[in-house]
Amino acid sequence: MLTAQPIFTIRCELEGIMSLGQTPLGERRIINILGGPVTGPKLNGRVLPGGADWQIIRADGAADIQARYTIETDAGARILVSSEGLRHGPPEVMARLARGENVDPTLYYFRTVMRFETAEPAVDWMNRILAIAHGQREARAVKLDVYEVL
Incomplete structure (x- = not known):
């Protein structure tokens, strides 16, 4: 049986979307990461400025997400994060997100x-785990509730 336990929450400020236009794979976008707090039962610190989220908006409207950034713990440990995921929903909900509206993440x-x-x-235990995040997109930020897969 697959279970998960919460390890931390990230709320990260983002720059605006830089669109590179339509490529053969879809609309290519880059969103630079400005940083923000990391809080939780197993880790506290902050996301450092300098990472980015590379996205492809596919023909079906889904955002294929690849992000890399660094967390620095309150004790000064630095952790590279590599994240891959998907964001999709009904066209009207995705249009609201694209306009920068705050949308209920259950939609x-x-x-x-x-x-x-x-x-x-x-924190070397992190080298040996996989985590799943449930995300919420805000106008200029992202919130990720992160769970260790047990």
């Missing part, structure tokens, strides 16, 4: 699979 699907890499012994 759309936003999930990512996360892996971590660190050299810090205090």
Whole structure:
């Protein structure tokens, strides 16, 4: 039986969407990550500025998401995060998100699979887990509730 336990929540501020236009795979977009708090039962710290979210908006309207960024714990450990996921929903809901409206996250699907890499012994347990995040897109931020898959 698959179970999961909460490890932290991220609320990360984002720059505006930079669209590279229609490529053979779909509309290619890049969203730079500005940073924000990380709080939870197993980890506290902040997302450092400098990461990015690379997206392809597919022909079916789904956003194929690949993000890489760094978390720095309150104790100074640095953790590389690699995240891949999907965000999709009814066209009218996705249009509201595109306009920057706050939309109830139960109206759309936003999930990512996360892996971590660190050299810090205090958090090296993260090198050996997979995590699943349930996301919520805000106008200029993203909120991710992150769970370790047990």
